[in-house]
Amino acid sequence: MPELPEVETTCKGITPHLKNKTIGKIFIRQPKLRWPIPAKIKKQLPQQKILSVNRRAKYIFINTSIGTLILHLGMSGSLRIVKAKEPFDKHDHFDLVLKNGMCLRLHDPRRFGAVLWTTEDPLQHKLLSNLGPEPLSDDFNAEDLYQKSRKRKVSIKQFIMNGNIVVGVGNIYASEALFLAGLHPRKAAGSISLARYNKLITAIKKVLALAIEQGGTTLKDFTRSDGKPGYFQQQLNVYGRKGEPCLICKKPISHCVLGQRATYYCTQCQK
């Protein structure tokens, strides 16, 4: 279940292994991911040089002069750099083999991930063109969020998890950020004051920045298989702690389902 910190760390981790390298071969073992992996990349990508690797939201871009490979890890996907001859696992669906014998390997048991191809600007891709700002950028600020939220009846948790509002706030960090901001997850987005949006923005940025920082230390080596998601290292205040005492007031943590997502909060500390 990669959240933005895992995707950012993955992107940073694989970049030095891919940048300025030439693609040798593409293996598609299981094309049925969220969308079919386009077969034409098997012909088009070999011999192409990888110019850069970057990301937008949770989408990772591998850029060549003829187009961009867009990867999404869904909720169970992971990328590793391995030797091309390394035996593959049941869920190793996709290999991008480099001419130097190394290989970018996509592992995704639940297959909610995606491998897409575009010859246009990837930011103009249908899936990406309507996305909200990056949470750690200055474009994500209280004034804009406040304006967008007016007359919105959805819960604040669903609001901040909506990629058209802001990208990269996944289920775990949504609960964590709302706890830090003292906001009840069920509160209607449109009923929250600018001052409280200021607190929320600060909380979201803090939670994600800390997770990225810690993810960087745990996931630094992408040539091995022992990388663990950053949040295993991070102290979670509420997520998954139903019934356990709030770390601030000791009241048992509550749990509910919002937009079909597990939600954790403290009724004492969050109003």
Place this chain on the structure above:
DNA sequence: ATCGCCTCCTGCGCGC
């Protein structure tokens, strides 16, 4: 335009 629900898929945890 907005909202709520459904869907994809597998591994895991639970109950018996």
Place this chain on the structure above:
DNA sequence: TGCGCGCAGGAGGCGA
């Protein structure tokens, strides 16, 4: 110990 069941979870798509 083994089996079967139900559920989690990112995010697009659709119907209301």
